[in-house]
Amino acid sequence: MNFGRLITAMVTPFNETGQIDYEKTEKLVEYLLANGTEAIVVNGTTGESPTLTHEEKLQLIQYVVKVVNKRVPIIAGTGSNNTYASLELTKQVESFGVDAIMLVCPYYNKPSQRGIYEHFKTIAEATKLPIMLYNIPGRTGVNMLPETIIELAKINNIVCVKEASGNLDAMTKIIRETPSNFSLYSGDDSLTLPILAIGGAGVVSVASHIIGKEMQQMIFQFLSGNVVDAAYQHQDLLPLMQSLFIAPNPTPVKAALNYVGIDTGSVRLPLVPLTETEEKVLKEELYKVKQTYNVG
Template structure:
């Protein structure tokens, strides 16, 4: 369930900053038709931090409805409050999601013991599969391999989205954990090397606009067609980098709009639109890749 190309989906909004259900439905159909293995809804790329608690749940429920069980939905349910995560997951327990993606608590800067207790408490309050999410550049704390190993012993903690960009983490985690534990890249630009080292897939930002290519890329690695995967990676590497010229999801949301998949690139403050300077840079790359 947690392998291959999984998209970290944007949340389309109307001009007033409310969810655009029509665009969300269009995006989900796009990923169903493009071979994307699963959708992460309400993650970092989905602007979960600027939506209200009720909106967060609504977006997940709409995604489940629009998916029509044709593509698995993974819900972002991570907060810097353990109790908030538990409350949200309890609401989603029988909703139809296949699992939860829980980010390390941001701003609090918990110790490794605090991180262990946080994820353990969440897992103990649900039967849903739990995926850990480690992205120190955004949270201010780093979930270390030894703590991941301890957490992997909890039966419904099934994997980790590792977004440090540190490729040495793959072997460190694999050497500690011998059971079935999914290692998922959270960094497009190092995903090729990550998967060659034994990673199972990627939760991808870039897949928002090149879903079919990212799906083929992951399938080629699984099929040991490394040269074909390498060719796609070489083609997309400039895009992987440019989509982080400004804080995610600012560039990707503009690019999705530029491809005509959503009506506008409206974001909520404190997130602001992509600058005209960077629009031109990404526009040129989209043209070179024949995406527009």
């Protein structure tokens, strides 16, 4: 299953008191849809899901589904390191009209590969929704091996994986040994072009909040056979992509959105705003891209 080439893992806008700001959320959704986003992940790590209450998650997912109104697919982040809590949240969002769910590899518990398999299998068997697996060992402390993903891909409603291991060899194996209707998405903006080159479907992106149209153009150039132009564009965009991770995500991208006039508020503890030095680096890279592509 394919959700398009450019999926945005959406930030969660907050107001001055740190509560979800639904007016800002609606404006952000409209901005993303106008700037290249083909699907939206809501309540992912970029949406600060670890700091949202269960009730906030339900309200946010339901609200975004309503605002989007079937214009693009909505993928709800319902994963955690608690299998049955993830299953319960998944069942609750089914009735909201989401198009799929994203399940992160269980963090902190450090399960075995067999445990990882059984975790995802148990949730998959309890829902009819399509499932995007999410492998991000840098945050979870455990790497879901290609063999595990290949085995999970045999389950009908497990349709794709967001791969943020950074291992192109492992990704090549996954793409080669999974069914043709199973998709692999980059979980790292900076690897979008390399992953397209090995047969990946696209990217679940943070940078698309700021350079969605430019990333779409790069993807289009590559798929049209203009690989040299795509490579040049990748080279232009890479420093900004890297600066958007100068501090823990989503702190830099929220700051960048505010710089370009899309108010999403600050971050919740334990995340903190950028330092002056970090702000300076981010603003410099935004300025360079703006000079080239007229962003913001």
